[in-house]
Amino acid sequence: xxxxxxxxxxxxxxxxxxxxxxxxxxxxxxxxxxxxxxxxxxxxxxxxxxxxxxxxxxxxxxxxxxxxxxxxxxxxxxxxxxxxxxxxxxxxxxxxxxxxxxxxxxxxxxxxxxxxxxxxxxxxxxxxxxxxxxxxxxxxxxxxxxxxxxxxxxxxxxxxxxxxxxxxxxxxxxxxxxxxxxxxxxxxxxxxxxxxxxxxxxxxxxxxxxxxxxxxxxxxxxxxxxxxxxxxxxxxxxxxxxxxxxxxxxxxxxxxxxxxxxxxxxxxxxxxxxxxxxxxxxxxxxxxxxxxxxxxxxxxxxxxxxxxxxxxxxxxxxxxxxxxxxxxxxxxxxxxxxxxxxxxxxxxxxxxxxxxxxxxxxxxxxxxxxxxxxxxxxxxxxxxxxxxxxxxxxxxxxxxxxxxxxxxxxxxxxxxxxxxxxxxxxxxxxxxxxxxxxxxxxxxxxxxxxxxxxxxxxxxxxxxxxxxxxxxxxxxxxxxxxxxxxxxxxxxxxxxx
Numbered sequence: 001x002x003x004x005x006x007x008x009x010x011x012x013x014x015x016x017x018x019x020x021x022x023x024x025x026x027x028x029x030x031x032x033x034x035x036x037x038x039x040x041x042x043x044x045x046x047x048x049x050x051x052x053x054x055x056x057x058x059x060x061x062x063x064x065x066x067x068x069x070x071x072x073x074x075x076x077x078x079x080x081x082x083x084x085x086x087x088x089x090x091x092x093x094x095x096x097x098x099x100x101x102x103x104x105x106x107x108x109x110x111x112x113x114x115x116x117x118x119x120x121x122x123x124x125x126x127x128x129x130x131x132x133x134x135x136x137x138x139x140x141x142x143x144x145x146x147x148x149x150x151x152x153x154x155x156x157x158x159x160x161x162x163x164x165x166x167x168x169x170x171x172x173x174x175x176x177x178x179x180x181x182x183x184x185x186x187x188x189x190x191x192x193x194x195x196x197x198x199x200x201x202x203x204x205x206x207x208x209x210x211x212x213x214x215x216x217x218x219x220x221x222x223x224x225x226x227x228x229x230x231x232x233x234x235x236x237x238x239x240x241x242x243x244x245x246x247x248x249x250x251x252x253x254x255x256x257x258x259x260x261x262x263x264x265x266x267x268x269x270x271x272x273x274x275x276x277x278x279x280x281x282x283x284x285x286x287x288x289x290x291x292x293x294x295x296x297x298x299x300x301x302x303x304x305x306x307x308x309x310x311x312x313x314x315x316x317x318x319x320x321x322x323x324x325x326x327x328x329x330x331x332x333x334x335x336x337x338x339x340x341x342x343x344x345x346x347x348x349x350x351x352x353x354x355x356x357x358x359x360x361x362x363x364x365x366x367x368x369x370x371x372x373x374x375x376x377x378x379x380x381x382x383x384x385x386x387x388x389x390x391x392x393x394x395x396x397x398x399x400x401x402x403x404x405x406x407x408x409x410x411x412x413x414x415x416x417x418x419x420x421x422x423x424x425x426x427x428x429x430x431x432x433x434x435x436x437x438x439x440x441x442x443x444x445x446x447x448x449x450x451x452x453x454x455x456x457x458x459x460x461x462x463x464x465x466x467x468x469x470x471x472x473x474x475x476x477x478x479x480x481x482x483x484x485x486x487x488x489x490x491x492x493x494x495x496x497x
Contacts, residue, residue, distance in 0.1 A: 048440035052149045052156075052278060055441040056128055059159050064121050076218045084218040085471075087180040103183065103460045108173045108453050110229075111182035112161050113217070115189060119210055123190040124155070126197055142305075144196045146340075147234070150277045150364050151192045153251060153439065154231035157452065158188045160443040169442050173453040179219050183460060185228045187214055187248075191237035204240050211241045223467040229456075233275060235261035235360055242266070247466070249459065251275050251452075254362035255384045261360055269384065270462060273455050276386045276437045276448055277364040281344040283438060284373045289431050292348050292373060299327030300377065300415060301350035303343045304365060305358070306332050314356050314379055317406045325412055330354075347372035351423060352398070352415055356380060356405075367437045370396065375426050377415070379405045387451045389458060391436060395429040 225247040353369035357380035443449035
């Protein structure tokens, strides 16, 4: 009939209104997404930042508190420690019943101390505001700020731990807010920055303050420090007081057993973890490696300080043996900007990169070589390597004893005997291993930050053992093991040949 609307025509205005309301709701939802949420997605998707300076700049702008809360004096008596220990016991007993792999289950629970800013943010700002002053040199001519970058593992680990969980990629470690829930305690004191940038007496005073602050914590008093993590990656840092914290898990560049840097009983593999230096050169990525294979015309390359102390005296002997030989480049150099470019160019044109001991058994050149696609030739008889419970360095490096390396003609004959197929295989492995030595923000799975916690998981049972033993030992008991009777960390060249 004329004038009568069909059901379809009557429903059209209603449908239109529903669509309008739906569209309006979607707009409101999009508008309600905070900039924080958007930045989180952006952080997760952005390319990992491997430059310490660039990462620190971003961290201080976006993470550092504008006005840190005032620090309070910490004083703990026996009752506080006893109550804390009771709380830990209850939580651990519950975990023992429900977690089949406790205490080695993942993720590791870490409590990060909220130390006064003079131990943390103030030191980072000091570095940030002065890092361009590369004229500030150490006694051996190395730029101070370059050395701080090479030993900046304390920054990379801390920055990852305190990031919001929504922005972190690592899942084998979580930060907890309650101390009695923690497996481990992280001490965020920048010992290397303070050593190099503060006047000597001021630095020592700050070390004593940090020592007093940490050792007054209930968790420290309960365990004697066995479950605390102390980053002391430069061998000179924290030296005046670290004997009072020798029970803690030290994060180290190596384990010099000569007594020049660490006293007997202070460091050993059961307790501590070796971490790689931060590379001083840029990563040679897949395209770079592909392009560089045909350009690697130098047999063996080295650039660095040719005169060193202790085990590093091998360098002068190697110079005398190798200088002037065909296919060999041995150059004096430092880690400044010009030295970085020269080292990077030299490594990318070489098949083998010499990695002799420095003042300590380790050398940053090992990790520079790996990220440059150059096969390391390690001449350091007492070297301990990062993450060796996980990584097999025989696949990427050649190990040579010091006595063999200085024999006339021996080293070059040995290197020239390596077959092209073996070289190609090792170059492929070096390219795969480079990710394990690249610190980044955000920290990446299988990066060095990740491997730290994988290594740490293997130590948890012994940490509990030492903690419990130290708690129940009474006067006249046999003394606790200090490991002073241990043999030096020595690797037989015969086993590595």
